[in-house]
Amino acid sequence: MHMVIAIGLESFLVYKAIEGFLEGREFKRREKDILKHYLPQVEAASLLSIILAFLWQKAVRVWPKFMVHFILWSSFAMSLSAGILLICFQKPTTDVCGVALIAFAIGNGLYSCWVTQRTKFCTKILMKSLEPVSKFPDLNHPTYYMLVAGFLWMSLWILAVIGALNFYFPPLIVTALVLSLAWTTEVMRNVANLTVSRVIALYYLRGMQSSTQFCFQRALTRNLGSACLGSLFVPAIEALRIVARGLNLLEGEDEFMFSCAHCCLRIMESIFRHGNGWAYVQIAAYGKNFVKASQDTWKLFEQQEMETIVDSDITSAVCFLSGVCSGSICVIMVAAWTHSVHQSFTATISLLAFFVGYLMVSAS
Structure with a gap:
C-alpha cells in the first residue's frame, strides 16, 4: 500500500512540475533555478554514493577485519572534515550544519574508542557470514538492482519536490516526500536483505543452492x-x-x-x-x-x-557509519561545488547530499 501511495504521489507531483514548467512563467523561472542548482548535485551525489556502495561491499568481502576499523574511523574523519568545510563558508546556515556534523564526529570518535574491544567479535561475525558467499556468484545482483532503482527513484523524487512547489502546502508535501524517500530506501534495503537471508538460510538448513533470482522475486511479492x-x-x-x-x-x-x-x-x-x-x-x-x-x-x-x-x-552500527561516511563524502563534494556556483543553496543542498549519500549506501 505504501509503495502504491508513494508512486502515486511522486507521479502526481512530477506531473505538477511539468505543468508548472509549461504554464506558469513565475514558477517556470523558479523551477529552472532549482533544476539548475539542485538536480545536478543530487544526481552527482547519487552516483557517488552508488560507487561508494560498490566499494564498501567489495572491500568488506576482501578485508573484513581492516574494514571494521576503517569504517569506524573514516566516518569520524569524513564527518569532521565535512563539518569544518561547512563552517569555513562562514554563513549562518552552513555554520549550523557544520557544528552539527562536528558534534556528531566527536560522538562518533568517542563511540569508536568505546567499542574497540568489540571489533574483534564483529570481525568474526562478518567473516563467518561471508563464508558461503563464494558459492553464490549472483548473490549481490539484488543489491545492484536496488541501487539502480534507488537512483531512478531519486531522480523522480527531486522532480516531485519541484512539483510540490506548484501544489498546496509545499512544506508539508516536501516533508512527506522526505519521509517517503527514507521509508522507500529502507524497504529496498530489506528486500535485498530478505533475498540474501533466504538464499543463505536454505543453504544452511537444507544444504541446497537456491536460485537468487527466485528468492528475489519472493522477497518482492x-x-x-x-x-x-x-x-x-x-x-x-x-x-x-x-x-x-x-x-x-x-x-x-x-x-x-x-x-x-x-x-x-x-x-x-x-x-x-x-x-x-x-x-x-x-x-x-x-x-x-x-x-x-x-x-x-x-x-x-x-x-x-x-x-x-x-x-x-556492532555490525549494524558499522553499516550505519558506512552510510554516514558516504554521506559526509557527498557533502564535501557537493558543498564545494554549490558554494562556487550558488552560495545561497549550499546548506540546503549539503543536507540533501548527506541524506542521499546515506540512504543510497544504506540501501546496499
Whole structure:
C-alpha cells in the first residue's frame, strides 16, 4: 500500500512540475533555478554514493577485519572534515550544519574508542557470514538492482519536490516526500536483505543452492508486506532502544533519573521483542509475518541466553557509519561545488547530499 501511495504521489507531483514548467512563467523561472542548482548535485551525489556502495561491499568481502576499523574511523574523519568545510563558508546556515556534523564526529570518535574491544567479535561475525558467499556468484545482483532503482527513484523524487512547489502546502508535501524517500530506501534495503537471508538460510538448513533470482522475486511479492512493516518500525525502535541503553548508563546521586532510565530501557526491550531487525531471517526462511518472526527470534535468543551476545554485536552500527561516511563524502563534494556556483543553496543542498549519500549506501 505504501509503495502504491508513494508512486502515486511522486507521479502526481512530477506531473505538477511539468505543468508548472509549461504554464506558469513565475514558477517556470523558479523551477529552472532549482533544476539548475539542485538536480545536478543530487544526481552527482547519487552516483557517488552508488560507487561508494560498490566499494564498501567489495572491500568488506576482501578485508573484513581492516574494514571494521576503517569504517569506524573514516566516518569520524569524513564527518569532521565535512563539518569544518561547512563552517569555513562562514554563513549562518552552513555554520549550523557544520557544528552539527562536528558534534556528531566527536560522538562518533568517542563511540569508536568505546567499542574497540568489540571489533574483534564483529570481525568474526562478518567473516563467518561471508563464508558461503563464494558459492553464490549472483548473490549481490539484488543489491545492484536496488541501487539502480534507488537512483531512478531519486531522480523522480527531486522532480516531485519541484512539483510540490506548484501544489498546496509545499512544506508539508516536501516533508512527506522526505519521509517517503527514507521509508522507500529502507524497504529496498530489506528486500535485498530478505533475498540474501533466504538464499543463505536454505543453504544452511537444507544444504541446497537456491536460485537468487527466485528468492528475489519472493522477497518482492510474498515478503514485501513484512519488509514494508519492518522498514517503518525497526529503525525507530532500534534508535529508541539505543537511547534507552544510553540513559541506563546514567549513574550517580540522582537515583530518580537512574530509575526512570532503567524503566525506559525495560519498556524498550519489551517493544523490541515484537519488532527487531533479526526477524528478517525467519521471514525469509519460514515465511512468517514480521511480528511473529520478531517474537520467535527473540525467544530463541532468550532460550539460548544470547541477549548479551546480541547486544555486543556492532555490525549494524558499522553499516550505519558506512552510510554516514558516504554521506559526509557527498557533502564535501557537493558543498564545494554549490558554494562556487550558488552560495545561497549550499546548506540546503549539503543536507540533501548527506541524506542521499546515506540512504543510497544504506540501501546496499
